[in-house]
Amino acid sequence: MEYETIGLGIEDGVGKVTLNRPDRLNSFTVRMHEELADALTRIENDPAVRAVLLTGTGRGFCAGQDLSDRSVSPGGEGVDLGESVERYYAPLVRRLATMPRPVICAVNGVAAGAGANIALACDIVIAARSAKFIQSFAHIGLIPDSGGTWVLPRLAGQARALGLAMTGAPLHAETAEQWGVIWKCVDDDALADEAAALARQFAAGPTRGLVATKMALRESFGRSLDEALAMERDLMRELGRSADYREGVSAFMEKRRPTFTGI
Structure with missing residues (x-):
């Protein structure tokens, strides 16, 4: 597929995906969804790609859905937004x-509507100091x-979530960091370098263990303590037999930099 609305670059084990409709604040169209899925x-x-970096071009990360990509008008027929969400x-x-x-x-800038929540779906979020997250659904009668x-x-937390979702008030990057909504807020001119450095760190790391960590934490809300302990046992058994674990211990004992094979 030839990409018109996104960019894809692969370097140093990192797959960098860039939303590229800056004139529309990188808002989503059907075409962008299809290209992003393909990427x-x-x-x-x-297998050479061991970490993913998602970002946007221009002055915004993503303004959510491009409303001009749908036919909506006062007095017109209703739109099945559930189909758009599901598909x-x-x-x-x-x-x-x-x-x-x-x-x-x-x-790298405003993340509004679906754009905010797509960003928050990622494992690690680093935001420019000028960035803000907006649950803009409240302004057009929808839910996040x-x-x-x-x-x-x-x-x-529920109180802050209700406030953000029901008022549509912007959550600035510094506050998002303070609240624990994102990992880090950095100066605008440092964003690209910090994000790229972290992506390269992950790509060179024990990615099998990193992915297991991510999934264990993401799924923890649906587990009891006993279930979590059992899951930890099973994952530690699996990872303890991996080449990455042996390499990590050997490198530590030999005081050298490890070379992980990862996924």
Whole structure:
């Protein structure tokens, strides 16, 4: 597939996906969904790619759905937004959350609506100081989709999640970091370098263990303590037999840098 609305680059074990509709604040169209799905498939099928970096071009990360891509007018026929969620947004969020690679999102500006929640679906979020997250659904009579109703209360707590979702007030990057909604807020001119450095770190790391860590933590909300302890036992048994574990211990004992094979 030839890409018109995104960019894909692979370097140093990192698959970098860039939303590229800057004139529309990288808002989603059907075409963008299809291209992004194709790019993620290429990444998943490439064993040389061991980490993913998602970002946007221009002054925004993603403004959510491009409303001009739908036919909506006062007095007109209703639109089946459930079909759009089921066909495009839900699969994208599931894919980012379960991707068998560490996924970093570098939020370079406004992340609104689905754009905010797609960013928060990634494993690690680094945001520029000027960035802000907006649950803009409140302004057009909708609910937070793209996993927003699930991730917001888990990251921000119910009171803050309700406030963000019902008022549509912007959550600035510094506050998002303070609340624990994102991993880190950095100066705008440092965002690209910090995100790329972390992606390279993950790509060179024990990615099998990193992916197991990500999935264990993501699934912990549905487990009891006993179930979590059993899961930890099973994963530690599996990872303890891996080449990466042997390499990590050997490198530590020999005081050298490890060379992990990862996934």
